[in-house]
Structures are given as structure tokens and as C-alpha cells.
Amino acid sequence: MTSRYDAIIIGGGHNGLVTAAYLARGGKKTLVLERRRVLGGAAVTEEVFPGFRFSVCSYVVSLLRPEIIRELELARHGLEILPLDGTFTPMPDGDYLWRVNDHAETRRELSRHSRRDAEAYEEYSRAMVDMGRFVKPILGMTPFDPTSCDPRSLMQLLSLGKRFRALPRCSQQLQVQLATMSAADFLDQWFETDVLKATMAASGVTGTFLGVRSPGTAYVLLHHYMGEIDGAFRSWGLPRGGTGAISNAIASAAREAGAEIRTGAPVAKVLLNRGRTSGVLLENGDSVFANIVASSVDPRLTFFKMVGKEHLPDDFVEDVSRYKLRGSSGKVNLALDALPNFTSLPGAGPHLRGGLTISPSVDYMERAYDDAKYGKYSRHPYIDMVIPTLSDPSMAPPGKHVLSCFVQYAPYHLRSGTWDDQRERFGDSVVDTIAEYAPNLKDIILHRQVLTPLDLEREFGLTEGNIFQGELTLEQLFFLRPVPGWARYRTPVRGLYLCGSSTHPGGGIMGASGRNAAQRILRRWRLPGT
């Protein structure tokens, strides 16, 4: 069976689908090829245990670009985001920190810990929103090449410099600090409450193999702060029906625009013809032809498995092999008979409806990292949890619940043993850790799914289990993402593009990579000879 398209998208994750939707809307005959039977990549909902539906990997949404929601009319395609109110952090001494979206409420709660921090929180929130405003337009930008003398690159560089200079001096300083400091040092400047700093710093290391005290982590803090739902900064939500519902809505928009989507269609090779792509070869032996192939899978898979090192320049191969994909997190999904009961705030109160995190102190976070640095999973990990069934009861049988636990650190490369023999022990350590704060947990677990970085790689095609398809560290951001010189969604293979999280601006259910790539591709189309 052979067939011809204008563009083929490898991978039906949310970014691949976004690219497909935009290309189809641009009038291109587009085909999406997804290896698994379900769409969504890491944004997927699956009924893992009868009656229990899990957002298996990615579990909350906030970064999804509003322009994508608007342009693709995702609401009409069934996307509904339920607010996730607040973050609850239990502490070992029996106290807790519970921040909610209501500002006055959070202030009161913070004053309980430190009056000074309550004041600083106002100032901090304002500053972060300002910083977010500065960075936001950069998310939609195609990175320029700082080493090139191309006038367009220079113009972009200059306009960025101009915008930076237009910032007040204190914001300039903050911006640089955000880009370069450690999350812990950055937060130290504002706050004294340990648990507050730890919980905030946690988002600075999510998905990254760095500790909260390592420079560069402050940026990831902002990356997560920029989440925007209905125009409100720093609000997180749960899609009704799990994160798979986002993928389905985007897929529906893509199909409506004319894109074709095939699941259960793993791509084996990118077809090459004299240095340019001519389509793909499926694992079942079928070939599909197109002059444009956009890969939403990570660069390691794209270039080393599907293209082949021998077809690529040496420097490029070296750079791709240096691209850091070290996975640092795992996921534990629990099917529960009842709600967990936290010692520090007993009962099924509204605190359970928001995020629940185990991040009691900066030292706790740092020690969790120390274990991982030397090739072990954290004995006491940082855990970020949600109970989606409280907002969306359809995810479990009546009266039952789902507890979704993001766990860090779980290094892909274990120094001793393999993930296959340590999976359940890893799961135990997660349950034990949570049970220290919610002792009834062990009695209410009906089923448990443990995903190690190795599982994320095998099941979801995330090389080394990295949830962002490459760490969000300074040397892998913007014009350095994924590799120096190839940050503009193009690759050394003509006609082959990248459109996944491994490109600027990076991971999270954001869709920006997919949209930026689609725009680049559509622009190339207008030029002759491509």
C-alpha cells in the first residue's frame, strides 16, 4: 500500500496533533502516524484498571497556549478544563502549608507561617507575572541563531535586547536572576518559610536532573509559572476526562480540518532521497510518501533510529548524542477505595481538590536529588499528587478515587540493579513516603500502577524516560534546543522537521512547539524549491 501526502507527522502526541491541525488548516494534506493504539503520547487517558481511568503520564494542564485553544476552537471540540484549586503541603511536624487561588486566603495562611513572607508573596507574585509577560512572547518565537550574521537573526536579537532594556532596572536584574540562579537562591531573596520555598522550588526541578540549589533551576520555575488558563497566570487545571481529553480535542480539530490520523502505525524509518526526505517507512513495511515529514518524537529516536547516523553530519550526530535526555522522574497511579486522610488536616476537605505535594523543606528536596546524583532513586522523593476524581467523578466507579503521583527523583540510569527489579520497591517507597503524611493510604489502595523512567521509554517512546523530551536546562533552551544551530525546527535533512517538546520552548502540555513548527513549515512552503 502506498499513498502520498503533503506532510506526515510522526507521533500523535499533543504537539504532533497541534502541528497536524495547523498544517491541515493551512490546506495541506496531512497524515499523523501514532505508534500506540491510543492517541496523545504522554497526554493520554487510559483505563488501566476496570472502571479506573488514569491520566497515565502528564496529569495537569496549565501551559497549553491560549492562542491554540482559541484558534483550534478546542472548547467546541470537547475540551473542558476544571480548575485545580490550591496546593497543599503537609509537614512532618503536623503542620501544613495550604495555598489557594484566593489571594487574601493565601496571605492569611502565609502569615500563619511568617508575616514577612505574606508581604513578600504579594511582591513576588507581581514580579513573576511581570517576568512572565516578558518571556511569554518568546515562547511563540522561532529562535534566532546568535552566531549568524543573518539580518533577520540580528533584528530578532536587537528587538529582544530592546524589550529587555525597556524593562525597569529591578526587572532586568530579576530576569537575569531567573535565567541563571538556582530556584532555592532565587526564592531565598523573598521568603524565609522553608516549606513555602521548597514547594515553590519544586516546580523548578520538575522533569530536570538538577537539584533546587543548582543554578539554572529558577528558569523552570518561571516556565511553570507562566501557565495560563483563561488568561489567569499560574492557574492549573484538570481536563475533564483526563489529559487524554486534550489530545482528543486537538485530534478532533485536526480531523475536522482534514488531517488523517492513524494509530497503531509505528514508523520504522524516515525515507531519504539525496539528502532530503521523501516520506516514511512503517514497521509493517508500508511506505507513505510526502515531501515534508515532521517528527514529534525526541531527537535521539528521530535521528539515530529513524534517519540513521550515517546520513547526518558528524558534528550534528555528536551534538544529538550530547543532548541530555536523562529522565529523572516516575509516575505512580493509584486506584483508591476512599480518600487519603492527611494527619495534619484530617477529613475530605477542599484541600484534597487541589495539588498535594510532599516537599516539606528545601533540604528534603535537595537530599532527594543527592540520591539521584549517585544513581539511586530518592529514598524520600518529592511527590506531586492530584485526585482528579474529586473534580471529575467519571474517572472512577462511584465512591472510588484515583490518586495520581508524579515522583522525582527516579534516575533512568541506576547505578546498581535494573528498573525491572526495582519497580515495585520504588512504588513501595512512594507509598511509604505518602503514608507518613496520610497513614490510611496503604489500606485504601485497590490497584497500583508504577511507571519508572524505563517504562516511560518503552511505553511512550520517551527516550531515557525524560518527560520533556530533553532537560529544560539553560544549555538546552531557546537557540540551543535541541542542539546548537538547529533550533529553528528544521534539521540537516531537507524536508524533515522537529515539532515536539525537544524544540523551543520545550515540554509540558503547551503545544507551542507544535504550533511554532507548523508555522515554520507553512512558511517554507510558500518559498519555491522546498
Place this chain on the structure above:
Amino acid sequence: MEASGHVRSIVKSYDAIIIGGGHNGLVAAFYLAKAGVRVLVLERRDRVGGAAVTDDLYPGFRCPTLAHAAGPLHPTVARDLALHRHGVRLTEPDPRLFAPQPDGRALVLHTETTRAAASIGAFSKHDSEQYVAFSECLEKIGGAFRDFLWRTPPSTENPTANDVWQLLKAARRFRGLGKRNGFRLLRWLAMPVADLVAEWFETDALQAIVSARGIYGMNLGPKSAGSGMALLLQQALGGHVLATAASAKGGLGAFSKGLAAAAGAAGAEIRTGTEVARVDVQRGSTTGVVLSDGTTIAARLIVSGADPKRTFLNLVAASDLDPSFVTAIQRYRASGTMAKINLALDALPEFTALASATATERTAALGGRIHIGPDVDYLERAFDASKYGGYSEHPYLDVTIPTIADPTLAPDGQHVMSICAQFAPYHLRNEKWPAARRGLGDRVIRALAAYAPRLEDRILHRQILTPVDLETTYGLTGGHIFHGEHALDQFFTMRPVLGWAQYRTPIAGLYLCGAGTHPGGGITGACGFNASREILRDLRKASGSRRTQG
């Protein structure tokens, strides 16, 4: 300007007072005096040199108490100060570095790249080849911004034509690196040095040696991002992949004395044992300084070689500064992690790795820097302790034996050993510093004894300087040897704080010339040189406008 000391001592009026007779203060003093400014340098201690001094360690033993390697000075500065005329003899040891390994072997690295590569060949052929490529590449990249260390960072708010010109020149140099190295520079600035060395080398020993330069004096481990930038800065300053190892005959104190002599010959007056208590400010301008004995000395210009925290939080009244500036200075990170241990030894320590070497070979091998820290994880674990307020169980050590280059520092056949030990954080959590001093010393000796087993028996005397001692004795706030962390957000236009990186301060007439300014720490004199250029520029502008008014 050729006035004798006697004549100058009755001159009671000065144009400029330099607070602190450290090497940067002395370099600034030299250039100001040379331009005809009447300069007075006030040093709190009884000797000049700041962190570059030679002190008595034990009867008959003298030692570079704190810093143990200097330079390189900028060729222009070296020429202008003509230090050799003032008795300064810098020697570069060769071999430059000795790194004993736990398996009893050692890397002995010569200055010359190919010779070093040959020694590395015994460990790994791959690394031997890579070493040559790496040192070339690092020098190309580090060298590309060497020049810019000797320039004043541009104004971010009102760049002058010259700022723009310098920026364009920098951009040209950056492009001159080519695409590959240009991107390397950008990546390396942001990377953990551990990742950087892993891209080049396979042997633990070499990875650790290069990584160590990224954490030297810093509050970072090799796995912390930002240590790559520290390595590049060291390279730009030092110009060699294995760090500077130059020592002075007579210890670094002799080097500082040479600087003082050069400044004195240019007309600067230097008073030791004179502590400045505060800087007098009236209506936003400096009028002079008040000494701790209450004496006031008037001068229009006050140039502080002290670190930014000391200058703005101790010497200047908070009421004379904008609160947001004070906050920025308070936030400036200067928490030291280094301790200094000096030993008087009755013989050269016997390193296991040199057991079969001849006496000459042994002496030669130990003449440069001795690196203790066999692998990246060792260095990282040493750092881990400091994160939780403890000092390393197994510290990273940078050691020299100054008596090899200059036997006069100790009685015949005996030696002094100078050890920089990391990590010893300024803030201890479960102990207090003076009390923990002995424990720290024991761990350092133990770490060394792992490679030189009979070291303990050789020790006649040990001196242990904790970060708190560095603060009290040398005036380094927080015990930070670089007057503040070399971090991307405290670098270039942001050192010490954004908007005040041009050696000027919010107080008219008050300048900074210490390592808390661009380009930071290291005994290179760059801060003092740059500061004096800015001060002279302001003076010319002022006299220019006076002339036009007249």
C-alpha cells in the same frame, strides 16, 4: 612625583583614599598616582597584600597564608608596574600539576600540552588525544573573552558610543570563534562542569582535575550548573587549562610588596595598621574617611578595595543609600566555602605515587599544584556536605609546597605546605567555627594522608583558617575568597549589582576597585586596573568641565 617618603608624610591633603592595601587597591593606587593624583592607601593590617601575603607560620617558617598562586597580570599592567624592578620574581613550575590517584598511580602534568598529553596516555589514549583538543578549544573560547575582562562593563541604561563600540568588538570576537566554538561558549556558560568534562574525557582523574577549576572558591559542586562558567572565567583569567600555578620568590607577600613599591614609586602613600571605620558622606558625596581611632582624613575620592558588602553595609551609613540598593547588596551572594590550612613540615611529604621516583623527580612533581579529588563524585560529595551546613568528610584540596620554588621560606630541608580545602561553609549548622577548626584540620590531613601516608609525622605545626577567620583576619565578608560568588547573575554588568558595574557607586566620589567588581577574584589586578581607568576618566571630565566653566 619623585618626592621622598619624608616630604610626602607632611602632605596632609589627598585627592584619593584607597581603602585596603590588597593587590587590586595597590594596582589602582599605582595608576592613580602615576596620573598625578595624590593617593593615600589605608591598610587595616600591619602589612599590605590583602589575601596575597606571606606570614610567619612557625619559628623559621614563612608561608603564603591565603592565596598561593598569582597572576597572570595583563602584559600592560606588568609592563607599567615593572615589578621585576621592585624585586618580584614570579616562577611558573613545570610540571604544573600532580594528581595522585587512589590506585597508587599519579598524573603528572607538564605545562606544555603535548607533554601533559603524553602522561595522560598512560591512563587513556582517548583522553590523551582529547586533552590536546580540549586545551586548544578551551583556550580559544576562554581567550575570546580575556580582553573583555580588562574592560569596563557597558552601561545597560545609557550605553555610550564607546560601550556600543566595545560591544560590537566583542560581537566580532564572538563571531570570530566560528559557529561551533561560538555555540560551545554559550552552552558551556550554562552547563555543569561535570557534564562538560564528560563530553571530552573518560578517565575519572582528568575529569576531576578539570572539573575542580569550576568549583574552586565557589559555592557549587561540579554537577551544579554555573560551574562551567566558573571554569571559563578561570581560563580567561589564567590562560592555561591547568590553572595558574605561578608563585613568587618570598611568597605572594613579596609580590604584594612589589606592587606597593611600584605604587610608592609612582607617588602613592601607603599606611598600614590604619583601619577605616567609615566613609564620610555629605549630601550624597564623599568627603573623606574616619579611621577607627577617630581621625578624619579628607579626600574627594574614596576608592574601596573592600568587598561590596563590607563597603556598603559597614563603611557607609545605610541612610546614605537607597534602600533598594542596600537590599541588592544584602542579596549579593558571598558565602565562602574555602578553608586554608598551612603546615610546617620537617621534610617533604612522601607520596605513595612517587615512591619509586628519584629525589629530583619527586621535588619536580610536587613543585606545582597538587590536586586531591580523584573523581567527579568525590568532588560532588565534598560539596554535598556544605549544602547542609557541614564541612566535607573528604574535602577537595588544592595544595602547593612553596618551599620547593623558594627554599628560603623554611629552614634547610624543611617545608611549608599550603592547602586550600573545600568545602568548609561559612555557616555551619550544628557546630560553630572556632570550635570546629580542629575537626576540619583533622579531615584535611586525613584526606592528604590517604596519598602521603606519613604526613602526620612530618607536621611541626598547623595553621587552620576557617571562612570565619578569613573574614576576621582578611576582611573577606562571608569568608568568600572572590569577594562574592562568580555566578552568571553576579558577573559583568551585574557585578556587584546591575546598574553599578562600572566601578562607580550611588555615592558620588565613592568607587569600588576590589574583586567584588568585574571581572572578579583572582590575583590579576584587573579590577584595580579597570577601576583606576574609570576614576581617571571621571577626573578628566570634571577638570574638563571646570576648564570650560573658567
